[in-house]
Amino acid sequence: xxxxxxxxxxxxxxxxxxxxxxxxxxxxxxxxxxxxxxxxxxxxxxxxxxxxxxxxxxxxxxxxxxxxxxxxxxxxxxxxxxxxxxxxxxxxxxxxxxxxxxxxxxxxxxxxxxxxxxxxxxxxxxxxxxxxxxxxxxxxxxxxxxxxxxxxxxxxxxxxxxxxxxxxxxxxxxxxxxxxxxxxxxxxxxxxxxxxxxxxxxxxxxxxxxxxxxxxxxxxxxxxxxxxxxxxxxxxxxxxxxxxxxxxxxxxxxxxxxxxxxxxxxxxxxxxxxxxxxxxxxxxxxxxxxxxxxxxxxxxxxxxxxxxxxxxxxxxxxxxxxxxxxxxxxxxxxxxxxxxxxxxxxxxxxxxxxxxxxxxxxxxxxxxxxxxxxxxxxxxxx
Numbered sequence: 278x279x280x281x282x283x284x285x286x287x288x289x290x291x292x293x294x295x296x297x298x299x300x301x302x303x304x305x306x307x308x309x310x311x312x313x314x315x316x317x318x319x320x321x322x323x324x325x326x327x328x329x330x331x332x333x334x335x336x337x338x339x340x341x342x343x344x345x346x347x348x349x350x351x352x353x354x355x356x357x358x359x360x361x362x363x364x365x366x367x368x369x370x371x372x373x374x375x376x377x378x379x380x381x382x383x384x385x386x387x388x389x390x391x392x393x394x395x396x397x398x399x400x401x402x403x404x405x406x407x408x409x410x411x412x413x414x415x416x417x418x419x420x421x422x423x424x425x426x427x428x429x430x431x432x433x434x435x436x437x438x439x440x441x442x443x444x445x446x447x448x449x450x451x452x453x454x455x456x457x458x459x460x461x462x463x464x465x466x467x468x469x470x471x472x473x474x475x476x477x478x479x480x481x482x483x484x485x486x487x488x489x490x491x492x493x494x495x496x497x498x499x500x501x502x503x504x505x506x507x508x509x510x511x512x513x514x515x516x517x518x519x520x521x522x523x524x525x526x527x528x529x530x531x532x533x534x535x536x537x538x539x540x541x542x543x544x545x546x547x548x549x550x551x552x553x554x555x556x557x558x559x560x561x562x563x564x565x566x567x568x569x570x571x572x573x574x575x576x577x578x579x580x581x582x583x584x585x586x587x588x589x590x591x592x593x594x595x596x597x598x599x600x601x602x603x604x605x606x607x608x609x610x611x612x613x614x615x616x617x618x619x620x621x622x623x624x625x626x627x628x629x630x631x632x633x634x635x636x637x638x639x640x641x642x643x644x645x646x647x648x649x650x651x652x653x654x655x656x657x658x659x
Contacts, residue, residue, distance in 0.1 A: 281535045283581055284641040285569035294553040297564070298639050300334050305555040306541055306564040310573035310593070312553065313565050316544065318598040323544035323563060325600065326350045333543045333564055340491075341445065345484035347492070351599055360470045360477075361485055361603065364463050367412055368606035376411045378614045380404060385618050388654045393629055396650040401501035402428065404611065405494060412607055413463035413489070415451075422447065428495055448486040452479065463489070493604040496538035497611060499634070499646030503536035504612065506650055507583070508619065509626035514585060518620050525616045528585040529609060534592035535583050537568045540636060540643055542596075567593055568643065624657040 288295040289308035296305050307313050316323045328343035329336045343349075346357035367373050384404055388394040406423035410416065426443060451464040459465040467482045508515045518524050541564040546557045557563055571592045572580040595602035602608075619626075632648040 281581055281583055282644060283569070283572040284643050285566060286572065286574075289569050289573065292553065294555055295566070295569075295640055296555060297641070299562075302562060304333065304543070304562045304564050305552050305557065306566045306569070307552065308566045308569040308573075310570040310576045310591075313567065313570040313593065314597045316563070316565055317593075317596065317600070320350045320599060322546065322550060323565075324350055324547055325354070325544060327543070327545040327562075330545055330562060331543050333541060333562070335543070340487055342480050342483045342487060344488040344491070345481060347488055347600060348484075354599055356472060357481075357485075358603070360467070360472065361463075361489075364413065364466060365603040365607065367414070368610045373411050374610060374614075377408050377610050378618070380407050380411075381611075381614050381618045382622075385622055385654070389622065389656050391654075393651050393653050396502045396505050396652060397498060397647055398428065398649070400505075401498040404501065404615075405497045408607070408611055409490075409493070415462045415464070423490075428498060444487065444490055445483065448483055448490075449479075451486070452482055492602075493607065495646070496604075497608055499538040500532065500536055500608065500612060501615060502647040502650045504532050504615065505619075505626060505652060506628060506631060506647065507532070507536075509628040509652055511583075512625060514583075515619070515623070515626070517585060518616060522617060522620050524585060525613055525620070527588055527590070529612045529616060530590045530592065531583060531585050531587045532612065533594040533608075534571045534577075534587070534590060536646075537571050537592075537594045538645060539594075540568045540645065541566045567596070622657055623654050625655045627653040627655070629653055 285295065285306075285308050293309045293312055294305045294307055296303050298304070307316055325331055325348055328348050329340070331344070331348050346354045346361070349357055381404060384400055388400065394400055403420070403424055406420040407417060409423060410420050452468065455462070455464040455468045459468055464482075464486070467477055467485055470477050472481065514528075518528055543562045543564050545560060545562050546552075547559065549559050550557045550561075550563075552563050571577070571594060574580050576591060577587070595605040595608075628650070630649070630651040632650070633644050634646045634648045636643045636645050
């Protein structure tokens with residue numbers, strides 16, 4: 278079985294926490310599986326009611342509104358989440374499943390006749406963008422706009438993230454359209470929605486829209502590129518799945534565990550709090566180390582081994598507790614459909630060029646997906 282890298286192992290075993298400087302603030306990252314899950318459920322001590330400060334680094338510089346429902350606590354979170362849950366559940370509907378399967382099959386058909394395919398921008402980004410139109414029930418032509426934004430919704434200028442005006446301008450235009458001529462799409466649903474007996478304010482609609490486009494973008498793209506690279510480097514794994522495609526479900530969960538795209542997420546302590554021996558001041562932040570928790574050796578046997586038959590697999594790549602990821606069914610649909618199509622149609626994957634994406638922070642470096650990945654896909658014989 279293949280190995281993967283865990284940069285948090287020593288700190289997790291020794292202290293259970295890693296003090297990380299972010300934007301001039303010392304943020305303790307909680308590393309152990311049990312501790313992360315406890316903190317994720319304890320929203321009174323570790324609050325999400327902190328606009329712009331739940332992501333790390335914080336995002337005051339790249340957006341103008343609170344993301345919903347992720348930057349709220351219960352009971353507000355519960356009520357906000359209920360507004361959009363039906364749309365994210367569309368990933369379980371047969372018509373949406375069929376569209377995603379057809380999409381991936383079509384993209385694979387193109388790749389199988391080409392001498393080479395760039396996976397990140399050339400395959401994963403279009404798959405993510407078109408699949409999102411099915412989820413939101415908008416015209417598929419909207420995917421061209423999403424692809425045009427590139428890998429990141431928030432634009433980078435001079436090495437710094439700037440306000441994502443392209444996204445905000447797009448969202449305003451969609452809500453204006455839906456107000457004038459409401460339909461059955463995501464934007465119209467928010468126009469029609471009520472919260473505690475009143476219509477949603479435009480800022481609230483924008484908060485839902487912002488998270489929808491920012492939250493499931495590079496995460497899915499990194500997952501796709503990481504899986505294709507793994508299968509290219511481990512042809513025996515592809516044959517293992519091909520021998521019994523029912524193995525795809527467990528394999529998908531293992532890929533989500535080891536290739537967790539979101540290293541951690543922030544919480545804010547309303548009052549001074551002791552976190553595993555670290556004093557967090559009032560209004561100070563902590564981080565929940567999802568990626569570290571997924572490699573906790575007290576929970577996962579040989580955690581750095583990629584075991585496609587791992588069971589049980591209590592990974593927390595989709596979060597834990599109240600804020601369990603709304604997009605989890607969508608991500609699972611894309612990854613399982615991709616693996617099924619590869620097993621049925623791809624004989625081998627040859628990696629021609631790979632430029633890993635590495636998170637480089639003061640106290641850790643973590644490989645996380647690819648900047649670019651060029652492969653040659655060879656059709657399955659017969």
